[in-house]
Amino acid sequence: MPQIPPPSPSSSAASFSPASRAAVVTALRAAGCVFAEDEAELILAAARTPRELAALVDRRATGLPLEQVLGWAEFHGLRVVVEPGVFVPRRRTELLVEEAVAQAPEASVVVDLCCGSGAVGAALAAALGPVELHAADIDPAAVRCARRNVGPLGGQVHTGDLFEALPARLRGRVDVLAANVPYVPTDEVALLPPEARDHEPPAALDGGADGLDVLRRVAAEAPDWLASGGCLLVETSERQAPAALEVFAAAGLAARLAVSAELYANVVVGTRR
Known part of the structure; x- marks a missing residue:
């Protein structure tokens, strides 16, 4: 010491x-x-x-991430609680929030899937105003942390695997479905900085062989949960973006890619036709 x-x-x-x-x-x-x-x-x-x-x-x-040392991270103008062992929100993910607000400024039902700390859901609720907010994660530690961030905004947090965690009454009603899915290819997880590799949950990082396994699952089920004109937003890498767009299109979503050179961020936006 x-x-x-x-x-x-x-x-x-x-x-x-x-x-x-x-x-x-x-x-x-x-x-x-x-x-x-x-x-x-x-x-x-x-x-x-x-x-x-x-x-x-x-x-x-x-080697503990600074945000876990401090107990908070700055994200989209908010101070978000970050507990040990929970995925730390990245600044690049602010593009996902900005695209969601631009795509659906009148959204009334918002879901933050793979929510981690709940940073995306909290930022969307803060930007959109009063919304019905739900967040979900398979990791109980993330769920506990997310409750501290979205609870004060009236949000509900659910535990479970992707859509299995959500109340059935949300089916066909979601205006914004934000899913910051893991997208690091399995073979590349070991190459991540120690802060992420050693102190964040593997399930929040590992996206399977090509990094798109969870993205495929989310895109396949999303149309059943989206309202008419509702949108799905998923962060990915520049390299994976073309394949991700194809996955969205195959699921029946009208897909486009949003890019921020400043944030080094890529977000695929899919709208229910």
Whole structure:
């Protein structure tokens, strides 16, 4: 555990001296954190005592994702709770939210499938206004975390495998079906950064042999759950996008690809004909 100098005598317990800040930055740099200065500021702001600060720095230095160290992630203007062992929402996934809002600005029923922390559902509810919000995940840890994020927005969270988790009354009523499915090919999971590979659930990363197994399952069943004109949105990679578009079309959805060079993001949008 790194040695953190005590706060300045004239400061509150949460205000750390320049020596403390320097020690945190040094420890994070030694651990290989590329943005050590930025991470140090966030960790310093979260700590209340030198002991707590040292513990947070130690957790980050052992490879725990920063968001799991802090207990939150910034996503689409929201501070989303992120618990240990839960998939950390990526900034690139904000494109999925933006495309959903643009595609269905009057949506009244929203589903966040493979919800993880519930970040996408929470962001959609915040952007769209009052909606009937449902989120679902097969991982009980994700479900517990998602309840903390979508519960205050009036959302319901369900446990189960994809559509099996959803109430039957939603069939044919969903205006926005957001599914941030796992899409890393099985053979490439081992190549992911240790933060993801070692600290996030494999089921949230591994998309099968070509990375599209879960996407295929979602696209095949989505038309039965979408309202007329409702849309399915799934994040994928640039390499997988052409195949993903074909999967959507084969399911009977009118498909298009949204791309953000800034976010390095690709989202397939399918609308029920």
